[in-house]
Amino acid sequence: MKAVTKHFAVLLGMISLTACNANAKQNPQDLGLNQTVIETTLKSEKAEIKVALLLDTSNSMDGLIDQAKAQLWEVVNELSYAKCGEKSPNLKIALYEYGNDNLNADEGYLRQVLAFSDDLDEISKSLFSLTTNGGNEYCGKVIKTALDQLNWGDKQDDLKLIFIAGNEPYTQGRVSYKEASQLAHQKDVTVNTIFCGEYNQGISGHWKDGADLTHGNYMAINHNKATVHIASPYDDKILELNEKLNKTYIAYGYLGRQKMEMQAQQDENALSYDKANAVSRTVSKSSRLYKNSSWDLVDAEKEAGFSYDGINDEQLPEELKGKSKDDIKSYVKKKRTEREKLQNEIAKLNVKRKTYIAEKSKDKKNGLENALVNAIKTQAKKKNYVWE
Numbered sequence: 001m002k003a004v005t006k007h008f009a010v011l012l013g014m015i016s017l018t019a020c021n022a023n024a025k026q027n028p029q030d031l032g033l034n035q036t037v038i039e040t041t042l043k044s045e046k047a048e049i050k051v052a053l054l055l056d057t058s059n060s061m062d063g064l065i066d067q068a069k070a071q072l073w074e075v076v077n078e079l080s081y082a083k084c085g086e087k088s089p090n091l092k093i094a095l096y097e098y099g100n101d102n103l104n105a106d107e108g109y110l111r112q113v114l115a116f117s118d119d120l121d122e123i124s125k126s127l128f129s130l131t132t133n134g135g136n137e138y139c140g141k142v143i144k145t146a147l148d149q150l151n152w153g154d155k156q157d158d159l160k161l162i163f164i165a166g167n168e169p170y171t172q173g174r175v176s177y178k179e180a181s182q183l184a185h186q187k188d189v190t191v192n193t194i195f196c197g198e199y200n201q202g203i204s205g206h207w208k209d210g211a212d213l214t215h216g217n218y219m220a221i222n223h224n225k226a227t228v229h230i231a232s233p234y235d236d237k238i239l240e241l242n243e244k245l246n247k248t249y250i251a252y253g254y255l256g257r258q259k260m261e262m263q264a265q266q267d268e269n270a271l272s273y274d275k276a277n278a279v280s281r282t283v284s285k286s287s288r289l290y291k292n293s294s295w296d297l298v299d300a301e302k303e304a305g306f307s308y309d310g311i312n313d314e315q316l317p318e319e320l321k322g323k324s325k326d327d328i329k330s331y332v333k334k335k336r337t338e339r340e341k342l343q344n345e346i347a348k349l350n351v352k353r354k355t356y357i358a359e360k361s362k363d364k365k366n367g368l369e370n371a372l373v374n375a376i377k378t379q380a381k382k383k384n385y386v387w388e
Contacts, residue, residue, distance in 0.1 A: 047084040047157035047385075049376070050092050050116060052146045056166030056196070058099040058135035063224035064165055064196055064368065069127050070227040070273040071369035073280035076120060078373045080287040081388045082380065084157055089385070091289050092116040094150050095126050098142040099166060101134025108141035108173065109134065116150055120290055121259070124266040124281075137166050138173025139210065143180040143191060152187050159380055160187065161216075163372060165194035167223070170206040177206065181213035192216040192375045194368070196223035217375035221367030229276035230360050232353045239275070241346050242267070242282040248339035250297040250332060253315045259295040279353070286346040297328075298336050 055061070055068060079091050094117070097103070098110035114126040143164060152160050162184065170177050170193070184191050191214040195202025199220040202208060211218035246267075251260045271278040284290055293299040293306075300306050308325050320328050377387065 045155060045157070046087055047089040047155070047159070048092055048153075049079060049082065049089050049159045049380075050094075050150075050152065050161065051372075051376070052094040052096065052116075052150060052162045054096045054098060054142050054146060054162060054164040055130065056099045056135075056137055056168075057097040057130055057132045058101075058137060058166075058168075059132050060167060061099070061196065061223065062132050065127075065130050065132060066273075067221075067223060067225075067227055067366065067368040068130075069124075069269070070229070070277055071366050072124060072127060073270060073277065073284045074366070074369050075372050076284045076289060077280060077287065078387075079376065080284070080289050083386050083388055084384070088288060089157075089159070090118060092118050093123050094146070095123065096142055096146055097130055098139075099135040099137035099168070100132065101136070102131075103135075105136075108138045108145070108175075109136050110138070110142045110145060112145075112149060118289070118291055119294075120284060121262050121266045121292075124269060125262060128266075128269050136172070137168040138175065139164060139166065139170045140175035140177040140180045141173045143177065144175050144183060147180065147183045147187055147189060152189060154188075157383065158188075159376070159383055159385065160189040161376065161379065162189055162191045163194060163375070164191065164210075165196060165221075165223075165368070167196040168205070170210045177210045178213065181210065184214045190214050190216045190379050192371075192379075193218050194371050195220045215379075217371075217378060219371040219375065221371055223367065225367055227273065227277075227366050227369075228361070229274035230357045231276050232279075232356045234349045234353045234356070235275055235279045238279045238282050238346055238349050238353070241342050241349075242278075242285065245282070245285060245339065245342045245346070248298065248335045248342065249292065250320070250335055251295055251317055252297050252300070252311060253295055255295040256315075256317070259292065263292075282346060283350045283353075286343040286350075297332050298339060301332055301336075 053068070055064060057065065076091070082089055094115055095113040096110060097113055098108070100109060103109045103111050113129065114123065117123060143162060146162060181191060191211060193207040193211040193216065195205065195207040195218070197220060202218070202220045208218040246263065249260060249263070251257055267278065267281065270281040291299055293303045308328060313321050320331060323331070
């Protein structure tokens with residue numbers, strides 16, 4: 001660990017002791033530190049759930065990729081209810097593919113599709129870009145690469161998880177999975193393994209050992225099982241509200257139109273699997289995890305340091321070009337009010353939808369979704385995360 005000044009080291013120690021619901025409290029003055037500095041630092045440190053998905057995209061994995069595409073939004077929705085202390089943690093997802101013969105052999109037939117991102121549309125787009133071919137599946141190599149390349153940070157509160165899914169022996173390749181596990185320990189990252197096949201076969205292929213070495217979960221799923229989407233009486237209304245929700249976005253800047261088109265495309269991608277899946281995406285879009293400050297004025301205005309002075313007329317949508325700053329602010333406020341009302345309506349309908357689905361789905365569990373959510377909740381308990 002890099003050297004830090006004595007006072008900063010003590011401050012880091014104090015921050016680590018506040019992990020979510022830590023009971024013990026220390027008096028900053030006893031440590032000779034300024035209490036205001038510590039309180040300011042603690043308030044600015046919002047916990048993050050960091051999830052790296054490492055998906056096998058060899059020929060036999062079409063079912064796994066389909067499950068990832070079809071079940072993403074329910075996973076996101078479940079994570080949106082997490083709490084760390086009094087705060088709701090941020091969510092960042094990274095994506096790697098491995099075991100695909102179309103990928104560079106010198107790099108171990110793997111590729112970083114997306115670094116850690118909280119852009120849910122970008123995450124969806126990345127998943128839908130995946131195709132299968134080949135391959136040679138090197139689990140140790142892709143885990144080590146994800147650990148080396150991604151910015152895992154060193155915040156004690158953060159929940160840092162790798163999920164690797166595949167169906168070949170865990171031992172393949174020049175990089176030992178045991179070496180990768182040691183590196184994961186050093187970075188406080190838990191590796192969870194998902195074997196796509198029969199449970200005991202995964203054990204003999206060392207997938208369980210790979211999870212055990214980092215205190216992760218070992219799971220086996222039928223990756224070829226179709227995703228179960230349960231329709232509810234509230235779906236049509238929620239999708240109707242989604243259309244209205246999309247109209248509250250005010251695209252600006254060079255990214256604006258492109259990102260708005262991506263938003264619409266990911267709506268279509270979700271709907272391509274099932275209407276209920278599109279409903280799940282709408283629920284995600286109404287949650288705190290759906291952030292678009294890079295291109296939407298409503299979200300951007302809430303960001304610290306945002307200023308209308310930095311936006312020229314050409315960056316604005318047609319309806320705002322030539323308008324005064326006060327007129328623009330008034331328009332943004334109107335759209336924010338509309339959005340918040342729609343989000344509240346969607347949230348209320350979703351409570352009824354969840355109750356309905358729970359009654360209908362007692363014996364219908366989706367493989368990948370269930371594996372991800374159960375493992376995340378199990379490991380979140382160790383850091384005192386709770387679910388609302």
